[in-house]
Amino acid sequence: MDALDQRLAQSAVTACTACFGAQVAPEQLQLQQTRKEFEGERTLVVFPLTRHSKKSPEETGTALGEWLVANDELVNAYQVVKGFLNLTIVPSYWTEQLLQVHDNESFGLQIKGSKPKVMVEYSSPNTNKPLHLGHLRNNFLGYSVARILEAAGHEVIKVQIINDRGIHICKSMVAWQKFGNGETPDASGMKGDKLVGKYYVAFDRAYKEQVAELVAKGMNEKDAKSQAPILLEAQSLLNQWEQGDAAVVDLWKTMNGWVYEGFGATYLEMGVDFDKLYYESDTYLLGKNQVAAGLESGVFFKKEDGSVWIDLSDEGLDEKLLLRKDGTAVYMTQDIGTAILRYSDFPGLERQIYTVGNEQEYHFKVLFTILKKLGVKDAEKNYHLSYGMVELPEGKMKSREGTVVDADDLLEEMAGTAREMATELGKIDDLTEGEKATLFKQVGYGALKYFLLKVSPTKSMMFDPKASIDFIGNTGPFIQFNYVRAASMLAKCADAGINTTITHIDASVWDTDELRLIQQALLWPSIIETAVEQYDPSLVANHIYDLTKAFSRWYQDHQVLGEKNESIRDARIALTHFIAHQIKTAMGLLGIEMPKRM
RNA sequence: GGUUCCGUAGCUCAACUGGAUAGAGCAACUGCCUUCUAAGCAGUAGGUUGAAGGUUCGAGUCCUUCCGGAAUCACCA
Numbered sequence: 272m273d274a275l276d277q278r279l280a281q282s283a284v285t286a287c288t289a290c291f292g293a294q295v296a297p298e299q300l301q302l303q304q305t306r307k308e309f310e311g312e313r314t315l316v317v318f319p320l321t322r323h324s325k326k327s328p329e330e331t332g333t334a335l336g337e338w339l340v341a342n343d344e345l346v347n348a349y350q351v352v353k354g355f356l357n358l359t360i361v362p363s364y365w366t367e368q369l370l371q372v373h374d375n376e377s378f379g380l381q382i383k384g385s386k387p388k389v390m391v392e393y394s395s396p397n398t399n400k401p402l403h404l405g406h407l408r409n410n411f412l413g414y415s416v417a418r419i420l421e422a423a424g425h426e427v428i429k430v431q432i433i434n435d436r437g438i439h440i441c442k443s444m445v446a447w448q449k450f451g452n453g454e455t456p457d458a459s460g461m462k463g464d465k466l467v468g469k470y471y472v473a474f475d476r477a478y479k480e481q482v483a484e485l486v487a488k489g490m491n492e493k494d495a496k497s498q499a500p501i502l503l504e505a506q507s508l509l510n511q512w513e514q515g516d517a518a519v520v521d522l523w524k525t526m527n528g529w530v531y532e533g534f535g536a537t538y539l540e541m542g543v544d545f546d547k548l549y550y551e552s553d554t555y556l557l558g559k560n561q562v563a564a565g566l567e568s569g570v571f572f573k574k575e576d577g578s579v580w581i582d583l584s585d586e587g588l589d590e591k592l593l594l595r596k597d598g599t600a601v602y603m604t605q606d607i608g609t610a611i612l613r614y615s616d617f618p619g620l621e622r623q624i625y626t627v628g629n630e631q632e633y634h635f636k637v638l639f640t641i642l643k644k645l646g647v648k649d650a651e652k653n654y655h656l657s658y659g660m661v662e663l664p665e666g667k668m669k670s671r672e673g674t675v676v677d678a679d680d681l682l683e684e685m686a687g688t689a690r691e692m693a694t695e696l697g698k699i700d701d702l703t704e705g706e707k708a709t710l711f712k713q714v715g716y717g718a719l720k721y722f723l724l725k726v727s728p729t730k731s732m733m734f735d736p737k738a739s740i741d742f743i744g745n746t747g748p749f750i751q752f753n754y755v756r757a758a759s760m761l762a763k764c765a766d767a768g769i770n771t772t773i774t775h776i777d778a779s780v781w782d783t784d785e786l787r788l789i790q791q792a793l794l795w796p797s798i799i800e801t802a803v804e805q806y807d808p809s810l811v812a813n814h815i816y817d818l819t820k821a822f823s824r825w826y827q828d829h830q831v832l833g834e835k836n837e838s839i840r841d842a843r844i845a846l847t848h849f850i851a852h853q854i855k856t857a858m859g860l861l862g863i864e865m866p867k868r869m
Numbered sequence: 870g871g872u873u874c875c876g877u878a879g880c881u882c883a884a885c886u887g888g889a890u891a892g893a894g895c896a897a898c899u900g901c902c903u904u905c906u907a908a909g910c911a912g913u914a915g916g917u918u919g920a921a922g923g924u925u926c927g928a929g930u931c932c933u934u935c936c937g938g939a940a941u942c943a944c945c946a
Contacts, residue, residue, distance in 0.1 A: 306889065316888060318926055328926075354926070355889060397946080434946065551946090578944065587872085595944045602946050630940055632873070659874085660939085667939095698906065714908085726882065729874075731939070733881065743908055744894040745882080752908050760905045767905095794885090801885080813883065813893095820893080823909065832905045869908070 273797050275313070276302045278345065279358065283315055286338040291331075293323035304790070310350050311357030312790055318354040328354035365789045366778040366842075372793075373773065373849035376856065379796040381424030387621035390613060391417040391656075394431040394543070395627070398530040399439045399471045401464040402537050403668065404661050404676035404734060405628070408723045411862060412658055413626035414543040415724055415808040418860045420624075423803040428546045428617055432609065435527050436552040441508040443467050444522055445501060446474035456529050462679070464533030467526055472670075477501050540682050542716070542862050547616070549609060557608025558600055561645060562593050570644045586640050588633075593641075606638050611647065622652035624806065629657040629729070656806050659731030661723075676736055685715030685740065692742055699868055710866050714748050717863040721747030724861050725812040747863055750819045750854060754865045756826065757851040763832055764844060773845040777838040785829075785846065788821050792850055795857070808861055815857035822850050 280297040287295045301316040317332040324331040329351055336349030336356050348359040372378045393413020396406055417427045447454070447470040456463040478501050485495035496502075511519040538544065562579055565571040571581050571593060579594035593604050600608075614620050625635060635655035642650035660667060661676075668675045689711040693699050699707065722740045726732045742748040764771050781789075794814065802810040831847065834840040855865050 301888080303885065303888080308890075314889090318888080321926080353889065437946070439946080576944095589942070592944055597944085599944085601944065605946090628940090629874075631946095633941055636873095657874095662939090692908070696906095696908070698908095722881095730882090731875080735881090738880090738895090741881090741895065746894080746908085748908055749894090752906080756906055756909085763905055797885090809883090810885090816893080817883095824911090826905085827910045830905070869906080 273793070275345075275360070275364070279313055279315070279339075279343075282339055282343040282346070283335060286335045286342070287320065287323060289342075290334045290338055291320075291324040291326075293320075295320065295323060304794075305357050307787065309352060309355075309357050311348075311359045312786070313358045313360065315356040315358065316354065317351075317356050321354075332356040361778075362781055362786060363778040365786055365793075366776050366781070368793055369789050369845060369849060370773070370776050373845040374852075376852050378849075378852065378856075379799050380422045380856070383421060383424060384426050385424035386426075388426040388428065388617060388619050389420055389621055390428045390430055390617065390623045391420065391626065392430050392432065392623065393417075393626035393656075394538075394545075395434065396431075396534065397434045397439055398464075398527050399443045399467060400670065401462075401468045402534065402678035404678065404681060405668065407541070407678050407681070407719070408658060408661050408732075409626055409628070410538075410541055410543045411720050411723050412728055412808065413624075413656065415811075415861050416624065416626070416656060416806050418862065419799065419802050419808060419811065422799055422856075422860055428620075429544065430547045430549060430613075431545050432549040432551060432554070433531075434551045436512075436550075436555055438505055438509050439471070440523065440527065441505040441512065442474040442478075443471040444508055444519075444526060445505045446470035446477065447526065448522070449477070449501075456532070462533040462536065463529030463531070464537070465679075466533075467530050474501065474505070537678055537682075540679070540712075540716075542864075549613075551605070554609045554612065555600060555605050557612055558604040558606070559594070559608070561607050561611060562604060565593075565641075565645055570641075581641060581644070583637065583640055588637055588640065591637050591641075603634070603638065603641070606634075607641060607645070610638070610642060610653075611645075614647070621649060622654065624654045624656050626656040626658070629659055629731075631655070632657055654806060656728065658728040661732055661734050664733070664735050664737075676734070681719065682716060685719045686711045687715070688739055688742065689715035689718070689748075693869065702868070710869060713864045713866045714742070714751060714869060717747035717751055717858070718742050719747075720861055720863050721750070721812060724808045725816070727809045728807060745816055747858075748869070749823075750815060750858060751863075751866055752869055753819045753823050753826070754851055754854045754858075755867070755869050757822070757847050757854075758865075758867070760831055761844065761847060761851065767832060769832075769840070769844070771844050771848070773841050773848070776842045776845055780836075780839045780842045784825060785842075788818075788825055788850070789846065791818050791821055792853055795853055799860075811857050811860050815854060818850065819854060822854075 279302055280300045283300050284295050284297055287293045299319060301319065303314050305311040305314045315335065317328050317335065321328055321331050324334070332351035332354065336351060339346040339358065340349055345360055345364055346358050347361045350357045391413055394406060394410050396402055417429050421427045450473050451470060454466065456466050459466065478499050481499040481501055482495045485499065486492055508519055512523055562571060566573065566579060571579050573579050576596040578592060578596040580590050580592055582590050591603060592601055595601065610623060613623060627635070632655060639650055639653050642653065663674055665674060693711065699710065702710065718740050761771055798810055798814045802808060829843060831840060831843045834843065858865060
């Protein structure tokens with residue numbers, strides 16, 4: 272609810288008292304934008320008020336409308352359609368609003384640090400496989416939510432936890448030892464994460480062969496799977512790693528180093544970054560103290576075999592293991608420890624937001640409940656930013672079936688498509704190769720980011736690799752294109768010697784489309800507010816598309832440079848400024864850059 | 870089987886959290902570049918919101934029961 276709505280709600284409350292002698296709380300009033308097929312800008316839904324007025328919806332609306340026009344100078348006219356009271360606001364109101372904010376690039380944004388410190392975790396890959404399409408959705412989503420929280424005034428710490436430890440990385444290590452012949456990223460020219468991924472696949476192949484062999488020799492499948500020699504080797508590597516065997520730790524460091532270098536290159540392309548990295552190898556032993564403390568306070572209990580559990584049946588959840596009978600930690604133990612560590616790493620941290628796929632909803636429900644039971648302050652404010660899978664036409668991505676969409680490949684393809692498209696249109700032939708390369712990435716990656724972010728996070732979404740991502744219609748490039756047009760038009764005005772700093776706007780120049788466009792753009796602060804509340808960048812994406820679409824329509828039949836009437840021209844310059852700023856800001860919150868030309 | 874989520878135009882997605890005649894894009898068809906960038910604009914066509922009940926002034930949205938799909942219910946991470 273913006274300032275205007277609040278003002279109108281107040282007036283309506285007074286009107287209810289004046290007309291019907293009824294006390295109505297402002298929250299009970301429903302104000303909304305008037306649908307475009309009706310006259311007016313704001314609509315008061317009068318159905319809920321009929322029990323106060325004891326009159327029909329039409330009579331109620333008419334009475335309130337009469338009163339508002341007579342007593343609120345912002346209300347110009349009214350119209351009652353069924354149970355809806357449509358109010359027309361005086362044009363000077365919109366004009367003043369526009370004049371105030373049109374040149375303010377941070378319109379709708381709050382001062383950084385005016386809201387509590389929060390942490391956003393995203394990405395958090397395993398170090399045995401390269402990043403894929405699912406990671407792209409995760410990273411763009413997490414990064415965008417972080418940007419949006421920042422825009423709303425929060426101090427945001429972006430982190431990821433890197434799963435660098437465990438049997439999975441040992442598998443790659445074994446395979447590299449056996450089949451690698453000392454291959455390195457430098458020597459082979461292969462990206463580090465790809466190289467390690469290659470040996471992970473090699474492991475899997477060798478493992479399957481061995482299992483098949485054992486089965487052929489008469490062993491049952493279950494035993495074969497647990498006794499294949501190469502798996503035993505990997506397990507022995509894990510043991511040696513845990514005991515700190517120098518050679519093993521060394522190899523582990525080397526191979527993880529390759530992966531980090533590869534990931535780093537991909538993050539750079541993606542345009543995401545992190546303020547702090549957590550490594551599972553540092554944190555996997557954490558949490559045991561918390562378990563001990565919880566045992567003491569009676570939050571947890573110990574079974575006869577020595578394993579430690581928590582009973583969450585009073586919360587509608589099950590019993591959950593926290594420590595194995597041999598005293599070793601599980602995933603949950605580690606997450607408890609890491610969560611608590613982060614509170615102490617960042618004093619004043621209000622909450623943590625975990626960008627993790629929806630298959631882990633149960634895990635996070637349990638984690639937050641445990642934190643609450645352990646007495647962590649504001650534990651219930653933590654949030655699992657859960658998102659749906661990116662599905663392919665043939666179903667889920669499966670590395671074994673080779674249907675994984677590799678992040679690097681997809682990014683490259685997007686830039687390539689942008690190149691083809693731009694070359695065909697031939698509008699940027701005079702740019703240098705370097706400028707072109709930047710442009711193709713801005714446009715191509717913009718298309719990809721917008722594609723992944725315009726969908727509500729909670730929903731699973733479809734990606735068809737054969738039908739490449741669009742650059743036309745409801746897409747990132749469409750929005751970029753309109754920004755470029757607007758910016759270019761403003762530049763031409765300046766070149767023509769027109770003063771583009773607007774200090775006065777005549778309220779009588781607008782047509783109804785323009786008034787509507789101004790109102791739509793003025794919604795921006797409330798869009799950010801809702802996007803923050805719901806951790807949902809798609810609201811930003813959809814708003815800015817709708818606004819851009821409306822702008823594009825307006826652009827088509829409103830001249831600026833050629834407009835002889837200076838009052839009209841200046842008003843249009845201010846409007847264009849306002850919308851261009853907003854497009855740039857909103858797209859920035861999605862991690863999408865604006866090109867200068869396209 | 871228990872729990873959670875989902876089902877909207879041929880396809881991909883919206884719908885201000887219960888409001889008015891359910892909207893965009895893609896694909897198809899028609900027009901519009903001598904005019905600030907046509908990656909654009911205007912138009913045509915496309916819907917029993919999975920089904921059936923219920924709640925109320927009013928339901929894509931809420932409740933119930935079905936049908937169909939996904940995830941989860943590990944001493945994996």
